[in-house]
Amino acid sequence: MWDYSEKVKDHFYNPRNVGTIENPDGVGEVGSLACGDMLKLMFKLDDRGRIADVKFQTFGCGSAIASASALTEMVKGKTIEEASRITNQDIADYLDGLPEQKMHCSVMGREALEAAIANYRGEKPETEEGEIVCNCFGVTDKAIERAIKENGLTTVEQVTYYTKAGGGCGTCHERIQEIIDRVIEQTGGGIWRTKPKREKTANIRRMKLIEETIEHEVAPALRKEGGDIELIDVVGDKVIVALRGKCTQCLLSGWTMENFVQAKLREFVSPEIVVEEAKE
């Protein structure tokens, strides 16, 4: 049995945002019945250009359904620009990881999103460009190259896990190897030396987000009152901060912590965040 994370199971058992939207602004469709999985994604923007509604339909295994559901949650409220920066790794991270053999589900999510965005912009999705390498699953050299670069893949097997290419008859294995070799040559092997460690990347991004939220959303209001706030540490969902200036004597500092600092962080970073005051 697959070792699915609790989050994958939750999104599989209770998929969010299933269905269709009338008159969507963008629609993306990738995969096919024959390939064993397919995802149809559509969204509608609000008047500020943010994704107001997003819905999906999918045919696929547990992790395909979970990836699609997670993706819809991730893009909600984002601008097209922000949404287009979501990588397959982000989807996997959001789900607390996917079994490596199932990473193609996260790639399918990213591709559907891209297709939907391209559809909105009236462009052709990038994944459709290039030359078909794997006939069984209709995967192009461009798509393979991108998966290799974005995920630091080194073996044909990994390429299969991430794109399904080579998972059928196997006659394209040599060509996949050639593409891997070419990417290594082009980048001087650089992408593997800097191969992103899954959790680290996610954590650094999250840390930055926490920092920015405190700097832009929290600190200005406190400074106006003669106080200040400093980020001390982040441990998992726990954010440790220290109050400075007038805040230290404020009788309402406990209230500020919970209803202002924590509320802002929950709003901008993640609903699981718990704020603690550093004891010095």
Next chain:
Amino acid sequence: MRRVYADNNATTKVDDNVIEEMLPLFNEIYGNPSSMHTFGAEAEKALRQARERVGEFIKADPSEIIFTGSGTESDNTALFGTLQAYPGKKHIITTKVEHPAVLNPCQLLAKKGYAVTVLPVDSEGMLDLDELRDSIRDDTAIVSIMYANNETGVIFPIEEIGQIVKERGVVFHVDAVQAAGKIPLDVNKLNANLLSISGHKIHAPKGVAALYIRRGTRVRPFLIGGHQEKGKRGGTENLPSIVGFGKACELAAEHLDVYSGQVRAMRDRLQEGLLRTISETSVNGGESPRIPNTLSIRFEYVEGESILLLLDREGIAASSGSACTSGSLEPSHVLRAMGIPYTSVHGSIRFSLSRFNTGEDIDYILEKLPPIISKLREISPFVETTPAPKKQ
């Protein structure tokens, strides 16, 4: 939560009577059957009795039974052992729907220069016997064909096939791993030279199996070591499991009626119930003779792993022909060989029952599965969200 085990073609629960029979072999009768002393003699006696029971189960002489470690080992021994015994013969015949324990060795042998004929099956999983007859050559070393298919349960006409192969004087191997215990086995009627059966499919433990080698059939050993199993299989015998296997064979013979009676009735009720309550559903190999415990059924527009996960959440264990469950991306080679469209192979589920299943198990599956298929079809892009008006 109720737990229903309906994956008995994967493996079975060990019968309590089998366990009871095995226990003394761990710490009382623990000698090596090859030893000269009394400890060895006691073990040898237990081994002999197990061999008799297995022989009796398939109507073979005990001297024609060798014990192995798995159905895969039995199949591999049959193939490689025969080819080594007939080094001049370079042709093998098998079918597209065999178990990987036969198909993969054949693929390897093809790479090593053997000519391998892989016979196709029709949409009901059946072989064309004329095609088989025509494909036998003067240099054919072995014909290896399964008795019953593990995924669909489809039974090949092994008696007829055995007759055809025998007429041409070629060695005939039958992989009877899934047939054993579900339909009667008689090696004489089958004209089999070699026949594989496995313990864990018939309520014995895992890790024990047998290969029947008809007297006079030449087979070189696959595992080379001591003189155990008359030099046909090296390695000290796994005596507790072999004794359990012997007991399981005895029990399997006694329960054949249960399979042709109650188990078949449960399978049929499950099949009919699902066909009646779930639209766009069909049975794989449903028109062919099938072993009584197996139902391979496909649901359009949904994917097998999703079905299995939701079934598992309800405590129901089944398996699927879907690629996603196996870790490979290719869906079942058996269903594809039958020409089941790629588009519906992915939604195939196999239920395989045993004599330990009950009518309540069937009721439970019939209660839980239809809403699961509906739920998945609601998510599926291939099903119209607003149902199209029914044709009048």
